[in-house]
Amino acid sequence: MSIVIPTFNESANVAELLRRIDATMGSQGWEAVFVDDDSPDGTAAAVRAIACIDQRVRCVQRIGRRGLSSACIEGMLASAAPVIAVMDADLQHDESILPTMLARIDQGADVVVATRYAQGGSTGEWDASRKSMSLWATRMSRLILKQPVSDPMSGFFMLRRDVLEGCVHELSAMGFKILLDLLASSRRELRIAELPYVFRDRFAGESKLDSMVVWEYGMLLLDKTIGRFVPVRFLMFSLIGGLGVFVHMAVLTAALKGFGLDFTVAQTVATLLSMVFNFALNNTLTYRDRRLAGWAWLRGLASFVVACGVGAVANIGISTWLYEHDTRWVLAAIAGILIGAVWNYAVTQLYTWGKKRR
Ligand SMILES: Nc1nc2c(ncn2[C@@H]2O[C@H](COP(=O)(O)OP(=O)(O)O)[C@@H](O)[C@H]2O)c(=O)[nH]1
Ligand SMILES: [Mg+2]
Known part of the structure; x- marks a missing residue:
């Protein structure tokens, strides 16, 4: 399994994240592909310092580019693993459910979504406005989704490589919502499993989410609806x-x-x-x-x-x-x-x- 981790200014989180993944995954085979957009805080160097002593760790450093979705896509394409997980670097995603997610794939799921909106899941310490924004965005996403998913906005998920290969040319690669992009772009019916987890607080550093994500989300929705006809x-x-x-x-x-x-x-x-x-x-x-x-x-x-x-x-x-x-x-x-x-x-x-x- 390859774990793709998009980063921007996450140098203080890298070592702790890898330590926790290692502790959780035990002897199961895994590798981590960090995709860093040339963070000024030296995240790429921090990853490479660890990669020198741990061959399971790699870094793709992109110059003059920004974007969470495109970073995830390039990270996924940089690996040959049959199963790919995507998770954030700030430890908000609970890495301890990775083995269970992998088990669901082994049981036949195409995609496993770690969800905040199912029994046992939660958004943790979010304020009311962030909660309502996330719910609104989730509702809007039904416009482009073929199958119901409780948390299509999740940044924490796992998929089989063939799911990616089946839709990679159709991806919009715009904005923050790569899972939604994948689900909406896939032409075949997917077996989707959901696993609840509790969204944690950031370990170090700060969120890159700003008011512009609403704009980027609008671009993604437009691209998935009328993008076929006009760019x-x-x-x-x-x-x-x-x-x-x-x-x-x-x-x-x-x-x-x-x-x-x-x-x-x-x-x-x-x-x-x-x-x-x-x-x-x-x-x-x-x-x-x-x-x-x-x-x-x-x-x-x-x-x-x-x-x-x-x-x-x-x-x-x-x-x-x-x-x-x-x-x-x-x-x-x-x-x-x-x-x-x-x-x-x-x-x-x-x-x-x-x-x-x-
Ligand atoms: N490569 C890359 N990673 C990004 C970018 N923006 C955010 N990230 C990473 O995406 C993950 C989620 O971002 P975060 O700021 O924590 O979003 P939040 O959890 O919704 O507040 C983190 O690991 C960030 O470092 C970007 O433009 N490029
Ligand atoms: Mg975060």
Whole structure:
């Protein structure tokens, strides 16, 4: 069995987690694959220090990437074990149930979910708002699930390798909810076993969960529903582009009426500011998993402005051509906007957010 452990700033938890897994698993064969997103606290180095003396331990270190789901997928793919478990590094997941989970797999289950929402399970010390948020998310997940599961949001589960291989190309790999992604992507009926446990308090360090998980969860739900037809990132990109029009008009009005600027100057300022707005929002929302910071943010902004500048020229060129060839002005404009949007999306995806981040 391979235990995949995604980490971000968990250096103080690594040794204790491995000690407990070792104590619990005894002589049963296991290995641990840590997937660390280049944590500034040196988690990867802490894992490798142990890996030097314990061959069951390995570390995949990802550079310039963030994301719990994609980390879990890459960790699972980095192992050849017939059974894969996924658990957090902060000791909130009760490792003592690992042998029972493995036994369920041996008895024929495809997936074993360690659940907080069944008899004997609990979310431990959560406050009311966190509890209600988790319940709300669990209810929403039924939109995309084919089979009922009491805790599809669980980050603690075990599966057979063939379950992963059967759906790995369909995974959205967005956000925090890898189990939900796996269950919703699997095309065949799965034998799912559930095992209750009590969610513990963090051992050391702090939670990486912030308000953005709601956004990421929304992206996952959208991708699993309409993602087959339109890429969710393109939708987000276009939505933000639409908001940019409002920013543009507000700045233009202020520049014309408030500062009495010449129209061309005002229009240029409005265009530039709405580009900055679009870039910043896309960087935090659409490309959250590849977000740029520091100098990379400025470089990204520059490439974004250049790409969108070319997109604007294409937009004007194509709509003018259509207009001159007897297309109604509204249709000519929409065609120009669509082509400009697709260009901006495709090019910035490749050059602004596709490059190395440092
Ligand atoms: N590789 C990787 N691991 C992450 C990321 N975000 C969180 N994690 C890890 O995922 C696990 C769960 O995260 P945590 O912050 O404890 O979430 P919470 O338990 O819901 O508060 C922990 O082991 C984190 O270190 C990420 O962006 N990349
Ligand atoms: Mg945690």
